[in-house]
Amino acid sequence: MKISIISGSSRAKSASLNVSTHINQLMSNIDSTVDSTIFSLAANKLPMWDETTDLASLSAFQDELAQADAFVFVIPEWHGMVPPAVKNLFFLFSGVFRHKPAFLVCVSSGTGGRYPIPEMRSSTYKNSFINYIPVSAVIDRVNTVIDENGNYIAEKAFVQNRLDEGLRILIEYSKAFQAIRASDIVQEKRFPNGV
Numbered sequence: 001m002k003i004s005i006i007s008g009s010s011r012a013k014s015a016s017l018n019v020s021t022h023i024n025q026l027m028s029n030i031d032s033t034v035d036s037t038i039f040s041l042a043a044n045k046l047p048m049w050d051e052t053t054d055l056a057s058l059s060a061f062q063d064e065l066a067q068a069d070a071f072v073f074v075i076p077e078w079h080g081m082v083p084p085a086v087k088n089l090f091f092l093f094s095g096v097f098r099h100k101p102a103f104l105v106c107v108s109s110g111t112g113g114r115y116p117i118p119e120m121r122s123s124t125y126k127n128s129f130i131n132y133i134p135v136s137a138v139i140d141r142v143n144t145v146i147d148e149n150g151n152y153i154a155e156k157a158f159v160q161n162r163l164d165e166g167l168r169i170l171i172e173y174s175k176a177f178q179a180i181r182a183s184d185i186v187q188e189k190r191f192p193n194g195v
């Protein structure tokens with residue numbers, strides 16, 4: 001099973017990447033058979049989609065994401081929203097998320113960062129057919145909780161317990177969704193852009 005951890009910040013030194021590093025380590029402790037990798041939107045500089053975007057030139061990124069059976073989105077709250085680079089992924093590569101489960105983790109340097117979770121749940125699923133698991137996690141004061149090596153500075157019990165819950169449920173959903181993706185109705189692709 002492959003799980004892609006999408007670090008949703010386009011900043012080079014970001015708390016989202018620190019949290020992604022921690023989640024990657026935690027995943028291997030939970031289940032060493034899971035092949036988890038980080039897809040950083042800072043390291044992978046993707047163009048903002050427009051009508052002239054050469055999608056063929058981005059096929060290596062698309063192929064990497066398409067191999068994933070499930071996703072973890074680590075999303076910083078920017079201006080009370082999901083950063084544009086995260087939404088842009090759905091413009092460029094909508095098909096890679098099709099009938100796959102995803103775990104949402106929202107990070108904030110303060111205590112207000114929650115809005116990306118309902119925004120992702122309400123506006124990114126229709127055409128992509130992504131399925132967000134019911135568990136999500138919020139990490140407040142993130143820069144005082146997890147350092148650049150993915151290690152805890154504080155609040156380990158509180159945060160790790162919630163990430164552990166989400167990752168374990170994501171793994172079980174991921175197993176179940178393999179059968180869903182193989183089903184006749186999903187293979188049929190009757191409504192390619194959602195219903």
Ligand SMILES: Cc1cc2nc3c(=O)[nH]c(=O)nc-3n(C[C@H](O)[C@H](O)[C@H](O)COP(=O)(O)O)c2cc1C
Nearest residue numbers: 009011014015016076077078079080108109112113
């Ligand atoms: C452009 C921008 C807008 C931000 N807006 C918010 C915000 O609305 N709410 C919030 O809690 N934090 C906000 N922050 C702070 C982030 O929570 C903080 O940068 C945190 O470290 C997560 O972002 P990062 O992964 O890029 O480091 C903002 C940061 C940036 C760069």
